[in-house]
Amino acid sequence: MKETNNLFPVFLKLEDLRVLLIGAGNVGVEKLNAIVNNAPATQVLVIAKEINDEFHELAALHPNVHIRQTEYNAEYLNDCDIVIAAVNDIALSTTIRNDAKVRGKLINVADKPYLCDFYLGSIVTKGNLKLAISTNGKSPTMSKRLREVFNELLPDELDDIINNLQVVRNSLQGDFKNKVDELNKITQKLVEKPLSEAEKYEQYWFL
Numbered sequence: 001m002k003e004t005n006n007l008f009p010v011f012l013k014l015e016d017l018r019v020l021l022i023g024a025g026n027v028g029v030e031k032l033n034a035i036v037n038n039a040p041a042t043q044v045l046v047i048a049k050e051i052n053d054e055f056h057e058l059a060a061l062h063p064n065v066h067i068r069q070t071e072y073n074a075e076y077l078n079d080c081d082i083v084i085a086a087v088n089d090i091a092l093s094t095t096i097r098n099d100a101k102v103r104g105k106l107i108n109v110a111d112k113p114y115l116c117d118f119y120l121g122s123i124v125t126k127g128n129l130k131l132a133i134s135t136n137g138k139s140p141t142m143s144k145r146l147r148e149v150f151n152e153l154l155p156d157e158l159d160d161i162i163n164n165l166q167v168v169r170n171s172l173q174g175d176f177k178n179k180v181d182e183l184n185k186i187t188q189k190l191v192e193k194p195l196s197e198a199e200k201y202e203q204y205w206f207l
């Protein structure tokens with residue numbers, strides 16, 4: 001039987017939450033990059049015994065990222081909403097996971113899917129548009145490749161279309177059903193065949 005992906009996708013307002021990142025090595029850099037590329041104003045507290053140079057450089061660009069060079073202690077979990085562990089010690093990762101669960105915090109543990117409450121995805125961004133890709137943990141490399149494919153495929157102008165559609169959306173009168181009908185009508189071309197991709201988007205450049 002075909003497997004299904006039962007992960008539930010959400011888009012978090014991370015900038016309104018507090019993240020605790022434990023570990024500031026290579027994987028720590030990747031996780032911090034994922035945070036600041038998507039939600040640069042997020043409050044991040046970093047706990048690590050050692051901080052690598054790349055991590056220092058990235059953190060220095062983001063005043064909301066605070067580093068404490070110290071040993072992990074469960075107390076740090078009390079003042080955060082979400083936890084990301086990126087330490088090079090499986091026993092410590094398991095301890096952090098358990099400490100987080102006792103406190104009701106959601107946690108991602110780098111390299112240990114079975115200790116994670118959530119996974120990070122590969123992200124395609126075109127202004128307001130954001131696609132998140134998951135392979136159910138099967139192949140992060142495939143996620144990365146698909147990100148590259150969609151990044152090429154989707155035109156940058158999509159953001160202009162979305163902004164124009166918002167103007168139309170805000171100007172529409174009538175009840176909910178009329179609005180939905182009208183918005184469906186003016187976006188119909190996007191799903192019509194056999195228009196080429198270019199033709200589909202062309203319809204919306206100047207909406």
Ligand SMILES: C[C@@]1(CC(=O)O)c2cc3[nH]c(cc4nc(cc5[nH]c(cc(n2)[C@H]1CCC(=O)O)[C@@](C)(CC(=O)O)[C@@H]5CCC(=O)O)C(CC(=O)O)=C4CCC(=O)O)c(CCC(=O)O)c3CC(=O)O
Pocket residue numbers: 030031034108109110111112113116118119120121122123133134135136137138139140141142143144147
């Ligand atoms: C389950 C998950 C949990 C999580 O980390 O959140 C997870 C787990 C693991 N990753 C591993 C390895 C690699 N991870 C990457 C890259 C990314 N990994 C990301 C997410 C996820 N990785 C979650 C599932 C996502 C999904 O469902 O697809 C991305 C999408 C997002 C991000 O991390 O920000 C980011 C791409 C960002 C981008 O470029 O778009 C590469 C490729 C590279 O770096 O080039 C490699 C090496 C090649 C390979 O193994 O494929 C290993 C084995 C470690 C080992 O072998 O020692 C494990 C552990 C395991 O599988 O057991």
Ligand SMILES: NC(=O)C1=CN([C@@H]2O[C@H](COP(=O)(O)OP(=O)(O)OC[C@H]3O[C@@H](n4cnc5c(N)ncnc54)[C@H](O)[C@@H]3O)[C@@H](O)[C@H]2O)C=CC1
Pocket residue numbers: 022023024025026027028047048049050051052070071072086087088089092110111
């Ligand atoms: N480097 C990579 O690209 C990959 C790494 N991994 C795995 O991911 C994990 C992390 O890897 P890296 O980031 O490369 O390791 P790293 O050695 O570069 O960084 C580990 C970080 O954890 C911190 N740390 C360890 N014990 C601590 C403690 N008690 N209190 C506070 N901080 C503590 C260290 O100070 C350091 O900042 C490892 O398990 C590794 O095997 C998996 C795939 C790829």
